[in-house]
Amino acid sequence: MYRYDSYDEAFVRARVAQFRDQVRRRLAGELTEEEFRPHRLMNGLYLQLHAYMLRVAIPYGTLSSRQLRRLAEVADRWDRGYGHFTTRQNIQFNWPRLEDVPDILEALAEVGLHGIQTSGNCIRNITTDAYAGVAADEVADPRPFCELLRQWSSLHPEFSFLPRKFKIAVSASPHDRAAIRAHDIGLRLYRDDAGELAFEVLAGGGLGRTPMIAKTVREHLPARQLLPYVEAILRVYNRFGRRDHKFKSRIKILVHEIGLDAFRAAVEEEYARSLDPEDVELAALELERIEELFAPPPYEELPARDPLHERRLAEEPAFARFARTNLRPHRVPGYAIVDVSLKPVGGIPGDVTSDQMRRLADLADRFSFGELRTTHTQNLALPHVRLRDVHSLWELLEEAGLGTPNIGLVTDIVCCPGLDYCALATARSIPIARALARRFAELDAQERIGPLSIRMSGCINACGQHHIGHIGILGLEKRGEESYQITLGGRPDERTAIGRILGPGFSASEVVDAVEAVLRFYLEGRNGPQETFADFVERVGVETFREVVYAPVRAR
Amino acid sequence: MPLFAHGRWVEDPWRHLADDEPLGDVASVTVSLNRLLGPEGPAVLAHPGRLGVRLATEDRVESLEPFLCRLGLIVVVFANFADGRGFSTARILRRRLAWRGELRAAGRIFVDQYSFLRRCGFDSFEVPDERVASWHPDNVAIPLAYRTDSEGGVASIWRLRHNRCREPRP
Amino acid sequence: MSLFILTANRLRDGRVVFLTAHGWEESLRTAIVAATEAEQRALEALGAQSVAMCEVVDPYLVEVEVENGVPSPLHYRERIRASGPTVRPDLARRDGIPEDCRVSL
Ligand code: SF4
Numbered sequence: 001m002y003r004y005d006s007y008d009e010a011f012v013r014a015r016v017a018q019f020r021d022q023v024r025r026r027l028a029g030e031l032t033e034e035e036f037r038p039h040r041l042m043n044g045l046y047l048q049l050h051a052y053m054l055r056v057a058i059p060y061g062t063l064s065s066r067q068l069r070r071l072a073e074v075a076d077r078w079d080r081g082y083g084h085f086t087t088r089q090n091i092q093f094n095w096p097r098l099e100d101v102p103d104i105l106e107a108l109a110e111v112g113l114h115g116i117q118t119s120g121n122c123i124r125n126i127t128t129d130a131y132a133g134v135a136a137d138e139v140a141d142p143r144p145f146c147e148l149l150r151q152w153s154s155l156h157p158e159f160s161f162l163p164r165k166f167k168i169a170v171s172a173s174p175h176d177r178a179a180i181r182a183h184d185i186g187l188r189l190y191r192d193d194a195g196e197l198a199f200e201v202l203a204g205g206g207l208g209r210t211p212m213i214a215k216t217v218r219e220h221l222p223a224r225q226l227l228p229y230v231e232a233i234l235r236v237y238n239r240f241g242r243r244d245h246k247f248k249s250r251i252k253i254l255v256h257e258i259g260l261d262a263f264r265a266a267v268e269e270e271y272a273r274s275l276d277p278e279d280v281e282l283a284a285l286e287l288e289r290i291e292e293l294f295a296p297p298p299y300e301e302l303p304a305r306d307p308l309h310e311r312r313l314a315e316e317p318a319f320a321r322f323a324r325t326n327l328r329p330h331r332v333p334g335y336a337i338v339d340v341s342l343k344p345v346g347g348i349p350g351d352v353t354s355d356q357m358r359r360l361a362d363l364a365d366r367f368s369f370g371e372l373r374t375t376h377t378q379n380l381a382l383p384h385v386r387l388r389d390v391h392s393l394w395e396l397l398e399e400a401g402l403g404t405p406n407i408g409l410v411t412d413i414v415c416c417p418g419l420d421y422c423a424l425a426t427a428r429s430i431p432i433a434r435a436l437a438r439r440f441a442e443l444d445a446q447e448r449i450g451p452l453s454i455r456m457s458g459c460i461n462a463c464g465q466h467h468i469g470h471i472g473i474l475g476l477e478k479r480g481e482e483s484y485q486i487t488l489g490g491r492p493d494e495r496t497a498i499g500r501i502l503g504p505g506f507s508a509s510e511v512v513d514a515v516e517a518v519l520r521f522y523l524e525g526r527n528g529p530q531e532t533f534a535d536f537v538e539r540v541g542v543e544t545f546r547e548v549v550y551a552p553v554r555a556r
Numbered sequence: 557m558p559l560f561a562h563g564r565w566v567e568d569p570w571r572h573l574a575d576d577e578p579l580g581d582v583a584s585v586t587v588s589l590n591r592l593l594g595p596e597g598p599a600v601l602a603h604p605g606r607l608g609v610r611l612a613t614e615d616r617v618e619s620l621e622p623f624l625c626r627l628g629l630i631v632v633v634f635a636n637f638a639d640g641r642g643f644s645t646a647r648i649l650r651r652r653l654a655w656r657g658e659l660r661a662a663g664r665i666f667v668d669q670y671s672f673l674r675r676c677g678f679d680s681f682e683v684p685d686e687r688v689a690s691w692h693p694d695n696v697a698i699p700l701a702y703r704t705d706s707e708g709g710v711a712s713i714w715r716l717r718h719n720r721c722r723e724p725r726p
Numbered sequence: 727m728s729l730f731i732l733t734a735n736r737l738r739d740g741r742v743v744f745l746t747a748h749g750w751e752e753s754l755r756t757a758i759v760a761a762t763e764a765e766q767r768a769l770e771a772l773g774a775q776s777v778a779m780c781e782v783v784d785p786y787l788v789e790v791e792v793e794n795g796v797p798s799p800l801h802y803r804e805r806i807r808a809s810g811p812t813v814r815p816d817l818a819r820r821d822g823i824p825e826d827c828r829v830s831l
Contacts, residue, residue, distance in 0.1 A: 007700065007713040014698040021695060022668070027738065029780045030690060038637065039668060047783065049807050052740035080817060094811075097739035121638065151702040151713070157675035158647050161640025238644045274652050279704050285718045348813055419803060420811040428806070430813045482802065 001062050001371055002147050002293050004112040012109040015116060015155070019043050020102035027099065042122060042160070044115025045101055049423045054093045054101060055118040056108060057125040060132065060146035060170075061089035061374040065361035068372060070111045072357035078104050083357070085342060085350040087414055087465055088167070089127050089374040090118055094421055116154055121162045123153035123234070128170040129177040130375035131337055133294065134383045136329040140197055142172035142189050144290040145226060148283060152227055159234050163241035163249035166234070167206075174494065179376060181205045181214045181496035182468055184251045185233060189223065197223035203233055203263070204255030207462035211498045212252040215260050217267060225275075227283045232271035236263070297369035297384055302334025306387035321443060322394050322405040328381075336387055338368075340380040340397060341404040341412065345441040348430050349415040350378035359400045367393050377414050377453070379407065409446040410454060410519070411437040414465060418458025418475055419482075425458035427475025427482035428508075432456060435512045440519075449519055452533050453492055468492040470534050471515060472499045484511040488518065488545060489537045500542045503550060510553050517549045557662070558688050561680035568682070570608055570629060579603050586631060589615045592623065601626060610662070613641040617648050624655060631682070634663035643676045650677035671697045675710055729790050731757040731797050732769040733807070734782035742807055743782060745772060750782060752819065754808050755796050760787070 004012075019039065026036040040046075044055040056071070071091060075083050078100045079093040086092060096104060108114060117124055126146045133141040149168060153159070159166070169178040172189040180186030186202035199221045205214025221229050233251075240258075242248045255263045313320045328337035340360065343349050352360075360380065364372045367389050368382035375381060385393055397403035406412045413436060416422065418429030433456055440446060455469025459476075466472030472487035483505035490499030506514050519533075521544075526536050537545075559568040570584045575591050579600065586608035592600055600607065601623070608629030611617060620630070630649060632642040642661065649655040661673050662682035670693040673681070683691050702713045714720075731754060732745040743750040744757040751757075760766040766787055773785030788804045790797035799805045810818035 005717075007716060011698070011700045011702070011713065014700060018696055018698055027780065033737075033777070033783045035637075035666070047735055047740055050740075050742055050810060051735070099738050121640075154702060155672075155698065156703070157672040157701070158643040159640070160672055161638055161643065161669075235644050235647070239641055243639060243641075274648075276651065276704075282704055282714045282718060282720060286714050289717065419806055420813050425803075428812065430811075434813070480801065 001064060002059075002143070002290065008112065009109070011154070012112070012114050012116075013106075015043075015114065016102060016105045016109050019105060023098060023102055038120060040098075040101075041120040042117060043101075043105065044118035045096075045098070046119060047423070048094070048421055049419070049425075050421065051095045052098055052101070053421070054096045054104065054115060055086070056091050056093070056113055056115050057118045058089050058091060058113070058374050059150050060126055060128045060143050061130050061376075062132075062143060063372045063374060064111075065364040065370040065372065067111045067113055068357050068361040068364070070107060070113070072354040072361070074104055074107060075354040075357070082351055082353045084348075084417065085352065085374050085378045085380070087376050087378060087416070087463060088125060089130070089376055090125055091374070092417075094417075119165075120160075121164050121166075122160045123156060123162075123166045123168065126150050126153070126168050126170065127178055127183075127376060129173060130373045130379075130381055131177065131328060131383065132172065132373075133296070134330050134332075134335075134337055135173055135177075136331045137175060138173045138331070139189055139191055140172055141294055142170045142187075144287055144294050145187070145189065145223070146170050147290045147294075148227065148287050149230070151286070152230075152283070159238055162234070162238055163243045164246070164251075166237070166251070168230070176494035176496070177376070179465065179468060179492050179496065181494075182207055182211075182465065182492075183214060184237075185230060186214045187226070192220060199223060199226060199229075201229060201233075203267075204252040204260075205496075206250050206252040207465055207467045208250070209247050209460050210250075210252065211462070211467040212256065213496055213498065214252075215255065217260070217264050224280060224284050224287070228275050228280060229267075229271055232267050232274060235270050235274070236266045240266070296332075297371070299332045299335065299384070300386070302332075302386065304333040306334060309387040309390060312391050316391075318405075319391060319394055321447070322403060323390065324447070325405045325409060326407045327390065330384070332384075334387055336385050336390055338382045338385045338390060338393060339375070339407040340382065340402050341406055342379050342402075343406060343412050343437065344401055344404045345411060345437045346434060347437075349413055349433050352380075356400055356402060359396075360402070363393060363396055377412060379412070405443065406446060408451050408453070410440045410449050410452045411446060412453070413437060414453065414455040414469065416457050416464035418456075418464075422458055424461060425475065426460075426477045427458055427484065429456045429458040429464060429473070429475050432473065432475070432484065432508065432511055436515060439512050439516060448529070449523065450529060450532055452519075454515070455490075455492070465492065466490075467498045468496055469499065470537070471518065473511065473515075476505060478505055482508050484508065486511070486514060486518070486549075488542045489534075491534055502542060503546055506553065510556075513553045513556060514549050517552055518545055521545060521548045557682040558685065559660075559680060560683055560691060560693075561658075566680075570606075572610060572631070581605070584608070584628065586610050586629060588612070589619065593619060611642075611645060613639050613645070613663075615645075617645045617653070620649075621653060624653060627657060629658045629660060630655065631660040631662050632678070634661065634665050636664045637666055637669075639664075643672060646673075646676040646678055667691050667693055668696050671701075671710060675701060727761055729792060729797070730760045730766050730769065730787040731790050732760075732773050732785055733757075733788050733804075734773060734776070734785035737780055737783055744808075745769060745776075745785075750776065754790075754799075757790075757797055759790065759792060759797055 046053045084092045168185045169180045169183040170187040171178045188200040192198045201218040202214035326339040373381040413433045415433040419425035456473040457464035457466045468490045474485045485505045486502040487499030491497040584606040606628040610631040660680040661678040744754040746756040
C-alpha cells in the first residue's frame, strides 16, 4: 500500500502547523467564527449537535494496522473510546475538543493520516471499491489513480472554493462497488480494444435534495490523461456552477441545466485548450512511482482450494454461514477477502470501539499483511486472508463481537448518524436501524430474504444514501414529530437507480412494521429465491406495494 | 487600498476608474471589463497612458484575449471569501492565455488564501483595510504543493521527486 | 407567552451550554428563562457578548416549558441536544433532562 515519503510528511506537517496557528488565532479572538469556519471545515472539523466532530480521511479506504492503532489511541486519549465509519470510507470522532485538534492531527500525521478536505466546498476524499487490488473481477488496481487524484486535489489552489463540495469515486470492475454513478465525478477503469487502460468518465451524479445519476461525459479517456480531463471538468464547474443557491450549486444541477451536450462541449474545449504536456508527463512519472508502492504483498503460492477449509465448511454450519455472507473471492488462488461486519444486531452501524480497533489491527497483522479496508457500506474488510486461516480469523472475530454474518443482508443497514449526533438532521436514524436489525435478527430468515441493502438518512442531505438503497428510509419532521419516508426501487450497483417514494411517511413506531410488510409481500410474491428483492420491485412496480403496506400498518 | 506585492507593502501607481469617471490624462488607469468591451472601448484603448482592466468574478476572461498586448495590469476582484471563480480566471490567464504581466487579486481576499492565490499566478494584492494588520502571509503559507504550479515560491513535490526542479530543494 | 432559554456551543471544546445566572453551564436545569420579548432580547444580547469574548459560538433561543422549576425544550431536537445521543445512554448527561427522548419501539 501507499507509504508517505518525506515530502508527503512535510506537506501534512506543514498543514497541521498552519491549522495550529489558525486555532490559536481563533481562541485568541483574532479570527471570528465566520472567518475560522472555512479553515476548520477544510481540516475536517465540524461543529455538530453535541460537540465538535473530526472527520479523518481514509484515502480510497485502505488502512494499515498501524494507522488503525493510532485511530484507537486518538479515540481513547482525546475522544470517548470509539469512532464511526462513514459511507465515504472515512472515520469520524464525535467528541474532540477544539484546543486538542492540532495535537490530534499531529498524532495522525505521524502515521500518514489527515483530515484535509473531508469537509468544505472542495474536492473530498477519493473513494473506490473496498476490494480494490484484490477483487477477482477487477481490471487493474484503481488505487494508484486514486492516490494520484488525492495528491493532485490536496490543497488544490484553484479548486478549494468551489460552489459546493465535490466527490469523486473510482471503480475498476464490471460490478460497481463504489457507487460511482452517485458521485460528482465517477470514473470507471477498463481495458480498451487495444488492451490499454482507459476511463469512462461520468459526471453530475449525486444524492441529496435532487438525486441524479451521473451521465457519461467521455466514453474513452486514455488513463494517462486523467488529471487534465478531471481538471477541465472542475474548471468548467468552478466557473459556471451556480453559486446563488446552496441547493442548486452541485455539478449535477449545472449538467442538468445546460444539458449534457453543452456540458461535454465546454469540458472538451477546456481540456483541449489547457492540456499541458509537462503536467501529463509529470503525472505519468508520479503514477509509476505510486504503482510501485501498491505492489502486491508477498503472497504464498497456494492451491485454489484448501481441504481443511472445505472440511470445516462442511462440518460447521455457523462457519459455513459466515463464509457464505462475509467471504469474497480473491484474485490470488488460496486467498479470500474477509468482510468484517460493523452491524451487530443492537449496535450502531459503523461504530467501532478502540478495543475493537486494536483487535482488528492485530488480526490484520496476523492474517492480512497488516492491511484493512473500509467499505462504503460502513463495514471493514481484511483483504488478504489465506483460506486456511479464515476459520481461526472467524473465531477471533466472534470473540471480539465482530463476526456477524450479515454482509449484504437485511441487517447490514447503511445509516448516517442522524439526529443523535448531526446538527442538520431532521430525525434520528440509528434507533430505527437498530429496531429493524432486531426485528430481522434471525439469521435463517435473513438469508431467505437474500441480498438487500437498506439505507437510511436523517435528513434530505442523504449521507446514508437512502435513494440508492433497495429500501431507502429518510427521516423527516412532520408536525413536530419524527417521520420516516420509505423509497423502493433504488439500486446501489452498476445499474444505479434512484428509489421512488412509497407514499406518506410513517411514524417511528410504524416504520419497522412497514418494512416488514414490504418484505413479506416480496417473499410471498417472488419467483423463487433467485429473484432478488431489487428485481422483484422492478418487475411488480412500487405502486403494487402501496396497498399491501399502508392498510395493515395503519390498522395496528 | 493598501497594496502588497513581492513580499512588501508598496504604493499603487494605478488609478482605478469607476465606470462614470472620465479617462483624463492619468498615466496608468484601470477600467472595468464592461467599459473596455462597451461603446467607449476604442476611446479607452486609445488612451495614451498605461491601461489595466478590473474583472469581476463572473466576467469571462477569454474576452480579454484580443487586448492582452495592450494591457499592463489585470485585477481580479473577489466578490466574497467563498467565491473561488477568480482562481480559475487567474489560472486561465497565466496558463492558457500566457499572460506575463501583473496579475492582482482584490476584493474580499484573506491572508489564509495567499498560497492559493500565489500558486494560481497572482503577484500583487489589494488588501482590505481591516485585514492589513493580520496580513502576514509567511505565517500561514504552506511551502509545498504536489502539483506543478510552482508559481509563488511553493515547491512542487512532483518536480522534486522526479528531478524536474526549477527551484532549490527545501 | 412562550418561554425561552439561551443555548450555544462552548468555543474551546464545542460542548452544549446554557446561559445561567452563573454564566454558561452544561446543564439546563438552572438556565435563565426569558418570559417576555424584552427578556429574550436581553438573553440574545448576552449571547452576542459571549461570542465577542470568544466564549461560545452560535447562540440561539430554545423554546421550553418549565416544570417544577426545571426547563425542558419543547422540540425533540433540542431535548436530544440537551441530553446527548439517545443511542448511547452511557454518554448522556446525567444532569440533563431525565427525558425519554427514546423512540418507543
Ligand atoms: S443525512 Fe442529514 S442527518 Fe444524516 S449525517 Fe447527513 S446531514 Fe446529518
